Amino acid sequence: xxxxxxxxxxxxxxxxxxxxxxxxxxxxxxxxxxxxxxxxxxxxxxxxxxxxxxxxxxxxxxxxxxxxxxxxxxxxxxxxxxxxxxxxxxxxxxxxxxxxxxxxxxxxxxxxxxxxxxxxxxxxxxxxxxxxxxxxxxxxxxxxxxxxxxxxxxxxxxxxxxxxxxxxxxxxxxxxxxxxxxxxxxxxxxxxxxxxxxxxxxxxxxxxxxxxxxxxxxxxxxxxxxxxxxxxxxxxxxxxxxxxxxxxxxxxxxxxxxxxxxxxxxxxxxxxxxxxxxxxxxxxxxxxxxxxxxxxxxxxxxxxxxxxxxxxxxxxxxxxxxxxxxxxxxxxxxxxxxxxxxxxxxxxxxxxxxxxxxxxxxxxxxxxxxxxxxxxxxxxxxxxxxxxxxxxxxxxxxxxxxxxxxxxxxxxxxxxxxxxxxxxxxxxxxxxxxxxxxxxxxxxxxxxxxxxxxxxxxxxxxxxxxxxxxxxxxxxxxxxx
Amino acid sequence: xxxxxxxxxxxxxxxxxxxxxxxxxxxxxxxxxxxxxxxxxxxxxxxxxxxxxxxxxxxxxxxxxxxxxxxxxxxxxxxxxxxxxxxxxxxxxxxxxxxxxxxxxxxxxxxxxxxxxxxxxxxxxxxxxxxxxxxxxxxxxxxxxxxxxxxxxxxxxxxxxxxxxxxxxxxxxxxxxxxxxxxxxxxxxxxxxxxxxxxxxxxxxxxxxxxxxxxxxxxxxxxxxxxxxxxxxxxxxxxxxxxxxxxxxxxxxxxxxxxxxxxxxxxxxxxxxxxxxxxxxxxxxxxxxxxx
Numbered sequence: 001x002x003x004x005x006x007x008x009x010x011x012x013x014x015x016x017x018x019x020x021x022x023x024x025x026x027x028x029x030x031x032x033x034x035x036x037x038x039x040x041x042x043x044x045x046x047x048x049x050x051x052x053x054x055x056x057x058x059x060x061x062x063x064x065x066x067x068x069x070x071x072x073x074x075x076x077x078x079x080x081x082x083x084x085x086x087x088x089x090x091x092x093x094x095x096x097x098x099x100x101x102x103x104x105x106x107x108x109x110x111x112x113x114x115x116x117x118x119x120x121x122x123x124x125x126x127x128x129x130x131x132x133x134x135x136x137x138x139x140x141x142x143x144x145x146x147x148x149x150x151x152x153x154x155x156x157x158x159x160x161x162x163x164x165x166x167x168x169x170x171x172x173x174x175x176x177x178x179x180x181x182x183x184x185x186x187x188x189x190x191x192x193x194x195x196x197x198x199x200x201x202x203x204x205x206x207x208x209x210x211x212x213x214x215x216x217x218x219x220x221x222x223x224x225x226x227x228x229x230x231x232x233x234x235x236x237x238x239x240x241x242x243x244x245x246x247x248x249x250x251x252x253x254x255x256x257x258x259x260x261x262x263x264x265x266x267x268x269x270x271x272x273x274x275x276x277x278x279x280x281x282x283x284x285x286x287x288x289x290x291x292x293x294x295x296x297x298x299x300x301x302x303x304x305x306x307x308x309x310x311x312x313x314x315x316x317x318x319x320x321x322x323x324x325x326x327x328x329x330x331x332x333x334x335x336x337x338x339x340x341x342x343x344x345x346x347x348x349x350x351x352x353x354x355x356x357x358x359x360x361x362x363x364x365x366x367x368x369x370x371x372x373x374x375x376x377x378x379x380x381x382x383x384x385x386x387x388x389x390x391x392x393x394x395x396x397x398x399x400x401x402x403x404x405x406x407x408x409x410x411x412x413x414x415x416x417x418x419x420x421x422x423x424x425x426x427x428x429x430x431x432x433x434x435x436x437x438x439x440x441x442x443x444x445x446x447x448x449x450x451x452x453x454x455x456x457x458x459x460x461x462x463x464x465x466x467x468x469x470x471x472x473x474x475x476x477x478x479x480x481x
Numbered sequence: 482x483x484x485x486x487x488x489x490x491x492x493x494x495x496x497x498x499x500x501x502x503x504x505x506x507x508x509x510x511x512x513x514x515x516x517x518x519x520x521x522x523x524x525x526x527x528x529x530x531x532x533x534x535x536x537x538x539x540x541x542x543x544x545x546x547x548x549x550x551x552x553x554x555x556x557x558x559x560x561x562x563x564x565x566x567x568x569x570x571x572x573x574x575x576x577x578x579x580x581x582x583x584x585x586x587x588x589x590x591x592x593x594x595x596x597x598x599x600x601x602x603x604x605x606x607x608x609x610x611x612x613x614x615x616x617x618x619x620x621x622x623x624x625x626x627x628x629x630x631x632x633x634x635x636x637x638x639x640x641x642x643x644x645x646x647x648x649x650x651x652x653x654x655x656x657x658x659x660x661x662x663x664x665x666x667x668x669x670x671x672x673x674x675x676x677x678x679x680x681x682x683x684x685x686x687x688x689x690x691x692x693x694x695x696x697x698x699x700x701x702x703x704x705x706x707x708x709x710x711x712x713x714x715x716x717x718x719x720x721x722x723x724x725x726x727x728x729x730x731x732x733x734x735x736x737x738x739x740x741x742x743x744x745x746x747x748x749x750x751x752x753x754x755x756x757x758x759x760x761x762x763x764x765x766x767x768x769x770x771x772x773x
Binding site: 126142237240241242244245248249250251256258413428432433437438439440441442443444447449451452453454455457458459460461462464467468469477478 | 546609610612614615616617618620622624629630709723724725726728729731732733734735737738740756763764765766767768769770
């Protein structure tokens with residue numbers, strides 16, 4: 001089966017005005033940064049989009065001071081019912097300006113407009129709407145009567161879901177009465193800065209939300225600031241370990257959402273068409289740049305060949321190219337650096353003896369691209385079976401018994417997510433009990449919802465985001481560490 | 482006629498359901514609060530710590546897969562046996578902590594009552610800390626707490642029984658297994674507790690007790706790749722131990738760390754909470770589509 005021909009269907013970028021340069025958002029206004037600027041580019045074309053200020057320690061200090069004042073004087077003492085209304089405003093404003101955010105996200109990140117429009121932005125709004133309702137109901141959340149916020153929260157987020165991760169961080173923090181200093185990723189700062197404008201439109205009191213842009217040094221300054229009470233980080237396990245070490249021996253609390261190497265387990269009795277769609281969604285959603293991506297398919301041996309044939313046929317129909325085109329399935333890789341990592345690990349896979357297959361698709365001349373790739377004959381010791389690739393690269397392994405599937409699935413230091421595909425209900429529940437992962441998707445994959453807690457076991461981090469459980473880490477009474 | 486010479490007990494480690502001496506052959510002298518000789522306790526080595534972790538890991542899946550009702554019964558049974566050994570615990574606590582007889586009685590009673598309190602949570606914690614999630618779509622979605630795995634416990638230094646029970650019972654009630662470093666100066670109640678566990682229905686390896694120098698053994702647990710979490714309750718008052726350094730070692734494997742709450746240990750009189758249980762659990766969320 002070959003791809004249908006489609007006429008180009010580009011989304012208009014006229015809906016968003018990108019300024020030539022952006023400052024830091026501190027105490028309700030945009031201000032200069034002290035450490036120069038960095039350029040953010042469109043990874044699909046490599047064109048420069050804007051210059052963004054870089055915050056140093058003195059800027060972070062100003063932001064934390066503003067957050068502290070706002071927390072003590074305004075946001076902390078404010079009744080939950082009033083905080084709630086601000087969060088509802090933000091949810092509504094995000095929905096009103098959703099197309100603008102979606103276009104900007106796609107330009108800055110490289111993800112298909114179909115995903116930013118249908119997943120990232122609507123979910124971001126939904127997280128604010130969900131947590132808004134908690135702000136005046138915290139007594140009922142299971143953390144005792146009148147649970148208290150930590151104070152000032154430092155948050156550092158990744159580039160794979162820039163606005164969505166911002167909402168996962170800011171919504172529960174604000175609902176519980178904390179104020180925040182958030183650092184977006186250096187390659188995707190623009191939707192966070194547009195969000196700052198939206199914060200102004202919502203009339204949020206100055207200092208409740210502060211956004212400081214920059215690279216790793218800015219993030220380390222946020223995490224290490226002595227007046228930050230709690231840290232929330234989403235990103236790589238290596239950086240997460242560094243943060244845990246940095247705050248060791250202090251009284252800071254932390255939530256860490258780190259890497260993953262999820263097993264997507266397919267039994268021979270699985271509904272095969274749905275399983276193929278689930279595998280595709282599991283590893284090629286957002287170009288595989290997803291911490292909970294189903295990057296290891298474990299397929300029951302008798303089903304292997306049929307599954308691979310169907311998978312290859314399906315991947316042949318995916319459309320790689322202009323992320324702004326509404327028909328695009330696979331967009332650009334976020335950065336040259338990430339593309340290099342994906343290429344290096346894929347080369348290692350081949351060198352170690354796995355068999356590489358990539359979909360036959362034209363790669364645009366400019367920008368960062370990697371075709372959907374499947375490795376077969378992968379052994380559990382191969383780097384591509386052990387290390388997080390964070391790209392559109394799937395490793396396929398086999399198993400014979402459910403016990404072997406569990407052993408292989410759990411044979412990783414990670415434990416963020418897992419998938420199970422089978423028609424047998426009792427087997428699903430048996431598997432779900434034994435998979436050491438924070439989220440188990442059975443006969444589905446990569447589903448997210450504001451009511452549903454998300455987070456890892458083992459080296460995938462600790463703490464939960466989303467759901468009632470997602471309130472706990474932002475409350476003194478719910479911070480069990 | 483001469484007085485009868487009493488038969489003294491040899492205090493050993495409790496690892497994997499057995500009572501080995503330290504593989505190092507080392508012991509150290511344990512004295513009463515007034516300095517009188519009480520016993521020679523085993524001085525656990527790095528190897529003993531690694532053996533204890535292996536025993537705890539082996540026992541963990543089985544203990545976690547027991548029904549919650551069964552775990553509750555098994556732990557309640559421990560309280561029954563504690564009650565039966567009350568006199569020895571009172572004697573150990575009196576000698577080690579220098580308490581009056583009345584206070585030692587009260588501490589032992591509180592420890593037994595606390596054990597019963599935590600045992601009762603076995604089949605309730607998932608109901609209180611778990612919930613269904615009303616996601617915006619045709620999906621069944623359920624979150625529930627599960628045990629974190631193997632937990633290293635630096636037991637309180639002062640409160641040698643009540644403090645120990647206050648940190649141990651909440652760890653094992655959900656299906657975790659534990660490696661406990663007992664109070665360095667007051668290790669005897671921990672070993673006696675091990676003897677109670679050995680004669681109860683708690684499977685070997687679920688609780689492992691090491692006696693010795695906290696500063697020597699704690700870093701092994703903190704950096705061990707097969708330990709999932711640490712309770713540092715006793716680290717604030719351990720000789721030669723900085724709890725922040727243990728936490729930094731634990732960061733390399735993203736261990737969950739429960740810090741000491743203050744620089745001095747609490748009395749443990751009122752320290753029982755579901756939070757103490759949930760500190761060593763993970764929320765697992767399972768999704769499944771609904772359809773015809």
